[in-house]
Amino acid sequence: MISGKRWAASLALLVLSSAGPVRAQLVVFDPNNYAQNVLTAARELQQINNQILALQNQAQMLINQSRNLVNLPYSSLLQLQQSIQRTQDLLKQAQRLAYDVQQIEQAFKTIYAPAAAGTSAADLADNARSRWQTSVAALQDALKLQAGVVGNLDAIKSQSAALVAASQGAAGALAVTQAGNQILAMQAQQLADLTAVVAAQGRAQSLTMAERAAAKDQAREQLRRFLTQGQGDQSSNVRMFH
Template sequence: MRQAFLAGLAAIALVLPQPGHTAWPVFDASSYAQNVLQAARALEQINNQILQLQNQASMLQNMARNLERLDFSSLGQLQGALTRIDGLMIQAEGLSFDLQQFEGQWQQAYPDSYQAGLAASDMASAARERWQSAMSAFRQTLRLQAQIVENVRADQGLLSELVTRSEAAGGALQASQAANQLIALTAKQQMQIQTLMAAQYRAEAEDAARKGQAEEAARAATRRFLGSGNAYSGK
């Protein structure tokens, strides 16, 4: 029994820390796992905040890019082409495109009937003026066609430039502005066609009226030449 007691004392002496030595640390697995989980959650929140900031920065960059204006405008070139066409229309001789002026010119050049006392020389002079007016209308139409062909050639380079700008647009505003200029180019070309059609139809209508008036003048001259018929009755 004495030997067992001494063995127990020896075991206790081995477990207790010796003088001059620190105590053994105690490892708490549950607390350690909880601390690791809290650290992981904190790191995830930080990563989410960083991602949100990156998304906001990207959104701001996209907004700035979408609001960036297109540093190219074809408005001056389009307006210049239409101004040249309008100038040719203003220079048109003969019957005017202005409705009020046209009515007076028509009554003078194309009377409904010829007066009985109108001299043959006056009728010939009026016929020549109508012919000159018709020729001026055809000449003006041809000049207008030449100007439109010149504009179309210039539009080829402008169209290529606008398409290039549209494809290279950095944002919605630039793409929209390039598309608007392409639409304006199409509208200008349609206006050119409408103007050309107006000039062409005017020239054809004036020439047809000239021919009709020439027939009426010929009938009037024939009636004047024949008179009442008494000169050929043998009386």
């Protein structure tokens, strides 16, 4: 009986020794550590959200910049250049005494010069006729230029309407600025037309006044010759106007 108990104890020891060490696995929950991990994850998520928002803002800024760089779809430059060219062409068509300093100086040394004692009656008549023709031509030039400037008003009206419509539908700052610059260029063109008209009218008035002054001087010389003793009035064939 005793020997049987010993044999059972020996068998139990043998089983335990052959089974090897037993490892215990226990799960431990730490509330503080868990809360810290949750806070860390929340902060990282907030940082990610901030980065996404920053990227969205940068993308929107780039979109706005691209819109600001869009050109105005309408340009009135060609029409403005054509209007200015028409006015310049009319100025270049000035008849007889044009807008040239050397021509003006030469004219006032000849046909507008004071009547000299040695000038023949035929030359005096020719000078008077030339001055009259120059005055008439200047008046005609002024009227033609006025008509050309008035003709430009229709083009300016249509350009203004197109520029206003284009600026109102502009996508960005560049287009609005371009519209404003074109409107300023249009105003400059109108000012140039007004300057040309004033110059043409002033030219016509100045030539008319010069013609009157020269006519008075010529009349004085002719009267002097008529009243000079021994010279008297000599008849001659003179063609004043054609």
